[in-house]
Amino acid sequence: MSSVLETSYFPADVSDPIEEQTVGGLLRECAADSPNLIAIREVVPTQSHSLSGAAETDRTWTFAELLDEAEGCAHYLLSRFDCGDRITVWAPNVPEWMILQYGAALAGMVLVTANPALGAEELAYVLSQSQSRGLFHTGKFRGGDMAAVASEAISISGEEVLAVNFEEWDRQVRGWAGERGALPEVSPDDNAQIQYTSGTTGVPKGALLHHRGLVNNADFVSRRGRFPERGSVVSAMPLFHTAGCGILVLGAAQRRMSIGLIQYFDPTAVLDAAERFHADVISGVPTMLIAMINDASFASRDFSACSVVVSGGSSVPPELVSTVESAFGAGFSIVYGQTEASPVITQTSPADTHEDKSETVGLALPQVEVKISDVVTGDSVPLGEQGEICARGYLVMTEYFRNPEASADTVDKDGWLHTGDLGTMDERGYVRVTGRLKDMIIRGGENIYPREVESVIFTHPKILDVAVVGVPDEVWGERVVAVIRWKDESDQPTAAELVEFCTERLARHKAPKEWFSAEAFPLTGSGKIQKYRIASLVGEGVYGVVN
Structure with missing residues (x-):
């Protein structure tokens, strides 16, 4: 869009159509046109071991193999739960997490994601609030007995929940020998996930996200970020967050890329994987990127294959843009959004000017309206003036699950998502984030x-x-x-x-x-x-x- 704006309202660019697709349908497309391409490369840091009972720690899946496992998982799920049920996954980045994500989508179930760092009381809240019927978890993680915590959380929640330990995945899920009938029809309008908000201000709320929002957001982000077709992405971004299971998992699928899936963030492990897999795309929040660059081995590494580094989730210091682009020899793309937006609202392109990448969070993604709103009247403020960043379009969540009051406070009657972030917009539509309403x-x-x-x-x-x-x-x-x-x-x-x-x-x-x-x-x-x-x-x- 080349016209100059007259107010802080950026109309949706509708030149790129919205894809009427589901999460499971996207995987089927990948397996149909790129069956033998590697979809997942498992990466386990040297000091760790498999958390899903596997004898090996460097497993790979092609897109065809991933679909076959995901469909098998879907049939297993339907033998235990009903289409439309909610199941929680509480685990670090193991390949079975991704298989479950696709399996739940194919089964028409809603995947509830939970941070593996949650304690029993916090996990019980997620299980109870989401009314989950299943809980998939690893047995241990970082010295903690997750199986024991899972049992305690289920007891506290008061829900009837079937617990499945990923260490039993081979026997219970891969080894399930029941009849494989037709899988249910799933619509892009159907809900795919409940993602609990990060809780920067207090009690988490469950953002109910639909297939259309997740699939299209990942597509637009991967295109704006210039992810190369059939390339390789390496990341330790947690799968329990939309940046992991949304932008990276689904964004990689949209571009038919392989994912170097790192069990948890370890700077040396990320650097090893990026070098070994000749990663085209490396992703991490600012604190991760800083730790990677400060790693003692960084200077001796070869990142000549890397073309894009993607970051967001927290404010990106301007000097970090220069540091990252110089250190990796790659373009930088900054994403801005929140869970409720599936999750990205605006994004810089690697081709943007250094000033725009350092001082803004870019332009609205295709098919998204953005305005800077007067916090009292709701009207768009004049260009350059501060107000609340609001977004409208396909990406907005269905609601906060079982929380109509919070839903009404966040998405108004006209469909505008109120982010709670303060910002400004220039005459081109580039957005600057200036703070949080509640942080003021x-x-x-x-x-x-x-x-x-x-x-x-x-x-x-x-x-x-x-x-x-x-x-x-x-x-x-x-x-x-x-x-x-x-x-x-x-x-x-x-x-x-x-x-x-x-x-x-x-x-x-x-x-x-x-x-x-x-x-x-x-x-x-x-x-x-x-x-x-x-x-x-x-x-x-x-x-x-x-x-």
């Missing part, structure tokens, strides 16, 4: 947006990462606090030096007056920083004070 700090009646303050602090040469939050103050209402991760723990500036650095670049009332240090930030499963937890930890005195 009000100090003495002045609105302060943490994203603006963080963008300044990020430029300090000794700072690796930063989170700016508001904490209660008896005089000002709230005060501005910064929590820092250092590049070098032995080389830290003083608080006075940091205040001076900020006041030279920001209005004095926006500059943090208190500074703390942390080894790591609490993150959601998608890599977003949990600001409410950081504010709480500051109040509890957990972080070290920078003097």
